[in-house]
Amino acid sequence: MISQIGSIAISLAGGLIFSSFIFLGLYNKSKNNDYLEVAERAILATCYSIFLALFCLLNELLISNFNLQYVAQYTSYETPVFFKVTALWAGQAGSLLFWTFITALFTVTYIFTTLNKMRKLKFHSYLILAFIFSFFILLSNFIANPFEPVSSDIIVQNGNGLNPLLQNFFMAIHPPILYVGFTGSAIIFIMALAASISKDISFEWIQSIRRWSLFVWTFLSAGIILGGYWAYNELGWGGYWAWDPVENSSLMPWLTLTAFIHSSMIQEKRGMLKKWNFLLATSTFILVILGTFITRSGIISSVHSFTAENLGPMFFTFLSLLILYTIFWFLRRKSYLDTPDKIDSFSSREGGFLYNNLILILMCFTIMWGTLFPILSEAWDGNKIYVGASYFNQLNIPIGLILLFLMGIGPLLSWKSTSKSVLFSRFKLPMILSFFSGLIYIILSGSFQLYVFVAIMGVSFTLSSILGEFYKSYKKYNRSSNFFSSVIKMFLSNRHQNGGYIVHIGIVLLFIGFIGRAFEVEKEFSLSPGEQIYFSNYVFKLNSIKSEARDNHYAFLSDIDVVDSDNQLLTNLKPEKRIYFYWNSDPEKRQPHSELDIYSTIQKDIYSIFSAYDAQKNIGYFKIMINPLVNWVWIGGVLMVIGSLFAFWPSRRRSK
Amino acid sequence: MNKVTTSILIIFILIVGWVFYLTNIKKDDSLTVRYYSISELASEVNDIKKIKVGGYIKPNSIKISEEDQLEVSFFVYQNKDSVEVNYYGIRPDLFKDDAEVVVSGSYKNSLISATELQTKCASRYEGDLKNIEKI
Structure with missing residues (x-):
């Protein structure tokens, strides 16, 4: 009924x-x-x-x-x-x-x-x-x-x-959060088109579309980070990002939307860049649909399978119509969107935003190129060629590092132009700090890795420059004697800007997490109960392997002591090997699942997987990974969401 | 056009050129791998350094080594053609008969030595309903 x-x-x-x-x-x-x-x-x-x-x-x-x-x-x-x-x-x-x-x-x-x-x-x-x-x-x-x-x-x-793999809280909430971001971009698309077509771009409009963008951005970011968090804690390959087409197609609209949030500020303040903003606002939704097309058509081999044959052509038609419609109106409204003003200096706030846009769009372009490369190369000469994670890393690490520095430079620039002496006085302290942190890295670490070196300098540069900005505005509000009340007053004084800074700090923390990836180590080995193995300054001792029938699965439970270099027991890891549907007479219908155990600290994670068990010989097969600084990725992600909510939250009416 | 726009345009063009260089000229480099269909491999006599193949695991073809549980050999098939794959390492949980897999590695003497083995992510349970009764 x-x-x-x-x-x-x-x-x-x-x-x-x-x-x-x-x-x-x-x-x-x-x-x-x-x-x-x-x-x-x-x-x-x-x-x-x-x-x-x-x-x-x-x-x-x-x-x-x-x-x-x-x-x-x-x-x-x-x-x-x-x-x-x-x-x-x-x-x-x-x-x-x-x-x-x-x-x-x-x-x-x-x-x-x-x-x-x-x-x-x-x-x-x-x-x-x-x-x-x-x-x-x-x-x-x-x-x-x-x-x-x-x-x-x-x-x-x-x-x-x-599927038991999907019976996980974060996996369950990750799709709807991402969907809110995806579908919300449709409203931005509609607003940009409707205002341009009816030639009614007002100040009210730009404020409203910026609010929608912040809202959508919050959900997109949260969805992407949650997806990574789930993959890391559940899937057992020890990473959170693999440059898979599905991941890429959620990152591309995020990049254009981030670019739009920045460049629309120039339009809000100075009425410039209307054409550019139109393109960013519309392409975000178009990229969302492109991503949906990629994931739901099965045209590119991805580890995420949603494949259903008849949806591909439908989404392709929809995508093409959206693109044609956008291009048609863009060409017809080109002169309306024209602005006479030009950006006149490299060292202005507008210039900073423009570099930021350039970098974000470049990232988006390289990711799109890499993702679509199998299709493009097949169309070109019939050979389907995939680009691996090394392509994305090789291109995006340097671009990302430039972005990291820009986040520290941009907020210190004034609108229109900044004089050299002002520039120097503002950048003095961040530059000195960044120089010393680079020096400390060279002294303390045995080996030199260029990207790590640059990233450490970038993190300290940007962090000190943003904290410096906070300190400056704190001094302004320091009238009241109480420290906390003046801090709160300072944060509430300019929500947009402070929210933005909090997001930037979150992204800097993300970069700290990314630096950790350069130091990851892993080992696969087999042990019988009672045996131990030495790896990366730790001793891993397997105490026992037990088995247990539970409600909906059968589990093999391992028990591993981790002893550090001072001979102290650091932790005890209990990764499991589970068999779901083990009562099924057809072994094909049974579903094995490796339940990880992670010892997680702010410095490093010890990540353990129980991958196989040989019951006859009583040997367990394990994989251990030492992943430094991973937690900073999640902390950074949470901060990003908090910051953008802070900027988005409507300010109380100032009426008294 | 003024200074700023011109310089940005130049940077943009340089990086776009770099991308083209990376993906097109260095085709055999570490960055790219060609995807072969299994029917293509059936008629391939030469060895291939880097290869990526997708297909399904042939039922009853999985052989796990007695000495070392991490050592496995199996056949990947698509339609009528199939190819043998050797792999050493942790297998994904969804690795079983008829699972859809993507393997990458090298191809020599009609055998793929895989360095990477991925099963399709379990987005859901596909296929037929299990607990049914025909009327």
């Missing part, structure tokens, strides 16, 4: 969105505002029927209605309630509906807040919204319908259940 309602709801959404096109057409002919009003209501009604459809699907998942293909495939009676909810986005059909659902949430917010203030943008916003909706609703209705019943000649006794 409920599933029929859901099914009807998505059909209804299709009809409603179609009718909105008709009313928009009528409005365009007659300019009668009533038609626009009706179109708006049709779009809102579309959103509401999508809400309804989603709640119907949620209901079916919760009550385990295995008459639906989707419910039977991703849940079972044993699936915990929390993971029944997260099954909403575990598969193709559900995740598409979920994507549409978040778009609908944003649409309602956009109509009731932003468009209420900027009525002139309504017509073109609705037109683009209707186009985007009709694409996704089309998919949900005809190609990946989550309410598809199982074939009529079978009865499903129990569903398949969710």
Whole structure:
């Protein structure tokens, strides 16, 4: 019953969105505002029927209605309630509906807040919204319908259940957070296009689009970092980033959006760079759709498989239409977007932002080139050539290091231009500190690695320059005697700027984590209980291997003592080898899983994997990795999110 | 165009050139690897230094060494063709019959010595429903 309602709801959404096109057409002919009003209501009604459809699907998942293909495939009676909810986005059909659902949430917010203030943008916003909706609703209705019943000649006794690998809190929340970022970029796309087409770029508009961008950026960043965190803690290859096409396609829009957040500041302050900003704002959403196309078409081999054959051409068509539409309006509004002002000095705030944009776009370009290279090279001469992680590292490490220094330089530059003497006095201290930290590295470390050297100098340069800025504004607010109250006053005084600085500190901490990667070591070995092995200044002693049958799996538990160079017991690691579905008579249906154990400190992680167990000989096979500074990546990530929320959070009205 | 825009343009062009150089001219270098389909390999007689192959693990072809559990050999197939792969190291958890894998390594005497073995990330359970009863 409920599933029929859901099914009807998505059909209804299709009809409603179609009718909105008709009313928009009528409005365009007659300019009668009533038609626009009706179109708006049709779009809102579309959103509401999508809400309804989603709640119907949620209901079916919760009550385990295995008459639906989707419910039977991703849940079972044993699936915990929390993971029944997260099954909403575990598969193709559900995740598409979920994507549409978040778009609908944003649409309602956009109509009731932003468009209420900027009525002139309504017509073109609705037109683009209707186009985007009709694409996704089309998919949900005809190609990946989550309410598809199982074939009529079978009865499903129990569903398949969710993969144990995905039954992890961070994995469960990582997709929706990323989806919020992805779909939110659609609003930025719509705002940029609608304002340019209706020639109504106002100060209010630029402030509003910047707020949307910060919001979207927060979620994109959080989603990317959480994905890395999950991979590191769950997948057992000891890293958090592998330059996989799927990861790259979430990073590309992040880079263009970051560029937009910076360069739109120039437009806000000086009305410049309108064309450039238009391109950044629109390309973010286009890159999101490109990424979705890459991940859902299976055109590039990736370790993440979402492959469903019939979605590739659909997404490609959608992508092409978006690009053509954007280019068409960009060319038609070129003269409107032209600004007479030019940036007149290298050493100005605007110049700093421009370098930052250049660097971010270069990164985006190199990543896109590397990701699409198999397709491009195959089109060129028939050879499908993949570029490895070494390509991305070789290109992006130097570019990233320049970015690191720029984050320290930019905030110290004044608008329009900065005189040489001012420049020198501002950069004196950061430069000295950076020089000394580089010197300390050379003295203390036995070997010299250029990138590590430069990165250490960059970290201390940028960190000291940002902290210096904080100190300067702290002195301004030091009137009250209490230290804490003046610090709080200082932070609240200029939220945008201080939030930005906090984000920058977060990124500097990320770089500290990245430096650690240069010092990673690993070893694979086999041990019998009682034996020990020496590796990287630690002794690893295997005490025992036990086995245990648990609720939904069978586990082999190892017990390893880690002894440091002072002969002190540092920690005890208990990585497990688990077999899910071990009761299944068909060994192919059993699912082994390595449960890691990580000893994590602020300096380094000791990462242990129990990879195989030879029961006859009683030998365990292990892999140990020493990963320095990994925790700084997560700390930096949290700080990035806090900083951007701080900048985004609406300031209290100053009225008294 | 003024100084700033010109210089930025020049930097941009230089780096774009560098990217082209890295990916195109140094094709056999450590940066790139050519993807071969298994049917292509079937007719390949020469040795290949670096290779990347994707396919499915042939059922019942996984042989784990008695001496060392980390040593394994198996066949990867696609349609009718297949190729033998040797690998030493930790295997991913999803490594089993009919799992989709991507291996990279070198190709010699119709045998791939893999240095890297990846299974497709388990985004979900694919395939048919398991606990069903036909009416």
